Amino acid sequence: MLRNITVGLDGSPESLAAVDWAAREAQLRDTPLRLVHAGRWQPRTYAPLTGTPTPSRLNDPRRDWAERLPRETAARLAERHPGLRVSAEQSAERPVTALLAASRDADLLVLGSRGLSGVTGFLADSVGLWVVARTERPVVLVRAGEGAENDHMTGDVVLGLGLENSDNSVIGFAFHAASRRAANLRVVHGWKPPPSSYGYGEAFDIEPNAELGTQVRRRLADALRPWRSKFPGVEVNEQALIGTAGSHLVDASRNAALVVIGRRNRRTPFGNHIGPVTHAVLHHVAAPVAVVPHD
Structure with a gap:
């Protein structure tokens, strides 16, 4: 049985908007939320994360950022959405491979997108288009920007x-x-x-x-x-x-x-x-x- 909403997370504003959208959708459906971060993704826009850098972080900040991103995003969601069941995982696979694999166990896959005019984000990198074209599960593409918080609930x-x-x-x-x-x-x-x-x-x-x-x-x-x-x-x-x-x-x-x-x-x-x-x-x-x- 399919039992979760899965969202791709890469730290960009678009993926963070997708995470927030997916969290509200999971609450509407009373369904667990799973965050998936592929280890080979490289952040284009660093998300504001908490914590004091340690020597290991200073030696390899990108690796540390990748490890912290899913964990701290899950903690933020749990705080903002009491009662939401959130899990986070990392994959060593490439983004398309990781997202397609994750979608097989999901009711819904959610990705961030900047559309045609963007220079970053899943669609501009073709990751979103490849996933949309190949997955057998429904996919929701979410943009960042003004009004994104309300798009899920109104209209x-x-x-x-x-x-x-x-x-x-x-x-x-x-x-x-x-x-x-x-x-x-x-x-x-x-x-x-x-x-x-x-x-x-x-x-x-x-x-x-x-x-x-x-x-x-x-x-x-x-x-x-x-x-x-x-x-x-x-x-x-x-x-x-x-x-x-x-x-x-x-x-x-x-x-x-x-x-x-x-x-x-x-x-x-x-x-x-x-x-x-x-x-x-x-x-x-x-x-x-x-x-x-x-x-």
Whole structure:
């Protein structure tokens, strides 16, 4: 049985934001929290840690920092979140290997991210992209910055739902997340009319597109109907919008507590195959993003 939330820790502001997010999520789920630090990670931004340096620390400060980081972070979390069950561990493996191994025993893996514009953090180093592309467990990417403390608890949960490759694990993750937070669920589906429905330039042939839009909205409602019944306390706002799903999700995420998207499993040893929508959302959305893999 999967019994914990696991968070990657490297001492950067992004990973510390991920740790705080994961701690609050663990409390919502009443689940233990596990901190994982890979021994080969090198800190880019040293976290403010307590303690008086000893001679050994002066001789090898980076090694000492790596040993202290998980232990002292766990102690800080236990103080800030009474009742939270926290464990910390180090791995001698490389970050991707360590995080993938840790995710196998987790309900959820949480990582820090700075997105497209960052120069440090998991995504900029491709660690996050490699992990997201290969793990079979849901991953949440969390950014640091103003308002990060509140992103976990306020705002809607936004679900990006593709009807052609929709999966119950993705929809269920979003409904559970909204229910835990007592939040509204906003479901966004982007679709494009077939080329034959276009006129000259950017004009639409109104009647065929109106009919297609009705069909799309009906399919969206059908996909969500069983989950509405299962979660009657979650208010759902369905949106079927013409255009690319990635751009609509970026717009919808501006005041979101969490954005949920799916990623189809592609078992290949080459490249980071996460899909264009996932790629756009991970790089441009400021809210925490949950990527849920599915077959």
